[in-house]
Amino acid sequence: MFSILRCLSWVALVCSAASFASPSAQADEPLAQQVRSLLSNRCFACHGPDEEERQAGLRLDERSAMLGEADSGMRPVVPGDPEASELLRRIVSGDESERMPPLDFGPPLPPAEIDLIRQWIEQGAKLPQHWSFVVPQRSALPQPPQARDFPQWQTHPVDRFVRARQVEHGLQPSGEASRAELLRRLSLDLIGLPPTPAEVAHFTADTRPDAYERQVDRLLASPAFGEHWARKWLDLARYADSAGYADDPSRTIWAYRDWVINALNDNLSVAQFTVDQIAGDLLPQPTTQQLVATAFHRNTLTNNEGGTNDEEFRNVAVVDRVNTTMAVWMGVTMACAQCHTHKYDPFTHEEYFQLFAIFNQTQDEDRRDESPTLELYTDAQAREREQWQTRLQVIEKLLQQPTPEIRESMRRWEQRLSEPS
Incomplete structure (x- = not known):
């Protein structure tokens, strides 16, 4: 299955190939x-x-x-x-x-x-x-002149595209980067953080032929990898820790942020990454984390200022879900068809509101308490909660059973009723 890590690794190559x-x-x-x-x-x-x-x-x-x-x-x-x-x-x-x-x-x-x-x-x-x-197609590798003068530019197909563009602009390749420079670039690319002095020293002293590949694996396994790349997705998902509008109150939606980070670090497939966010709650017996993933649709702004019309802003939220979902997954500005049939893309005004109808089934009502909400627990809290639920069942069963005192009281009451007045 096509994974997110593989997808990210191909972005640079696809973008370069598209230019040629x-x-x-x-x-x-x-x-x-x-x-x-x-x-x-x-x-x-x-x-x-x-x-x-x-x-x-x-x-x-x-x-x-x-x-x-x-x-x-x-x-x-x-x-x-x-x-x-x-x-x-x-x-x-x-x-x-x-x-x-x-x-x-x-x-x-x-x-x-x-x-x-x-x-x-x-x-x-x-x-x-x-x-x-447009269906992506693999471009033919360019054959830039003077490539033979720089054999180090033949180590990877991407190098050919870079060299061809350098030739086009009359530029000469830089010299080979030092170990410290190479690790710094790699670290900033993959986790968004510079390497520590100790990491640089370790890489510089590592003479194994796969030393570089080991650093790549280390950085991909770092929790910082998911944190770095999740920022880019969270921007697309319009994530924020506040509701927007007016006084911009805080909202508790960090669990969705953590879900995105973990999905990247766990190398979740693109297909599952998509399904869980768009319709995780519609899956048969969805897990708690799949329900959390659907918070992609709860990242809309909430206007709880006094005097606003809740139904108006509920509809604004539905419109935002349609537009964002289509922009993120389809790469199109569906918003144009909200008011009229799209001028360029193959979307009609009617089709827009067919999509609108799909998202117009949510329970949120533009309320300050952000309801409905999902209660989440740590593993320890979940275990403790389960223990309390078990104890509660025992207590409730006990309460439903009459005690000896209740039986005796019942007997005396029945006896009084049976005595002649």
């Missing part, structure tokens, strides 16, 4: 993005994602739609053939009754923008994809 896409892809993307922005500003109002406002059955925000036939029977865009593309013909038309955009919407496109669309069609009329919808 093929030259053709780099050349196409700016043009496609420019045309997408142009179409959005001048065309999407009538030919975009909003079905109610769409005219002539023409949709220009999806490539598959613009390549098909519109209601007129014409193909708006014919990749590689601007002259056969109805879109371009209507844009440059001298007939005001058919020129697009219409006069009541705005002025005609200037020559520079028309040339941009023409060039875009000639190059295949591709539209940019949102980065979060």
Whole structure:
């Protein structure tokens, strides 16, 4: 199963590889993005994602739609053939009754923008994809010139990407780092703390061939690893030890913070890390820690200032859960669809509130006491609580059984009732 540690270790490589896409892809993307922005500003109002406002059955925000036939029977865009593309013909038309955009919407496109669309069609009329919808692919390793002059840059695939960028900017590699420098960089990267003098001295004196790997393992096993990397996740989860708004009262939600730290240190799989936070309470027989994980959704602000409308801010919290969940796990700004169908991404106004409905089933009511809450115990407290629960059961059972004194009292009372008055 894909683990969080492996995921973090690949972040740098993926980011580096993304910067070295093929030259053709780099050349196409700016043009496609420019045309997408142009179409959005001048065309999407009538030919975009909003079905109610769409005219002539023409949709220009999806490539598959613009390549098909519109209601007129014409193909708006014919990749590689601007002259056969109805879109371009209507844009440059001298007939005001058919020129697009219409006069009541705005002025005609200037020559520079028309040339941009023409060039875009000639190059295949591709539209940019949102980065979060693009399947990651392993890039080919670059073959930077002068690499043979620096053999130390051949020890890892990432080095090739770094060296290629150095060549691009006319930079020369730095010399090999000293043991102290290397450990400092490694320690700051993995746990966010510099090494102690004793750790530096130990690493410097370690002549074993796997000395560096041993340091990596030591730092990954350190509790500070989870503490360091949890900060980054907690920022995404909008974690805070206070409720926000007005007087910003304190809240007790540190157990969620500790859960994230422990999940990283325990190398919890990304899949389980996701499920536990999004829907840990919906799992069959969830553990206490899985319930704690769902506090991801309780990191919303709470406005308990006097005079505020609790229902209003309860809805604000639900909106925040929708937007944050989609931003963190899907990498999209779903918030746009809260008020209207998304202008760029494939989300409708209706779909937004379908997601809203999923989160609109919580019991929190924007209250100062932050209820409902979950009682948590240390291991020692849990054992002691279990012992008290056992004793309580014995006592309750005892109370339900009549004592000899109660029996005798009952007998005398019954006897008095049976005596003639």
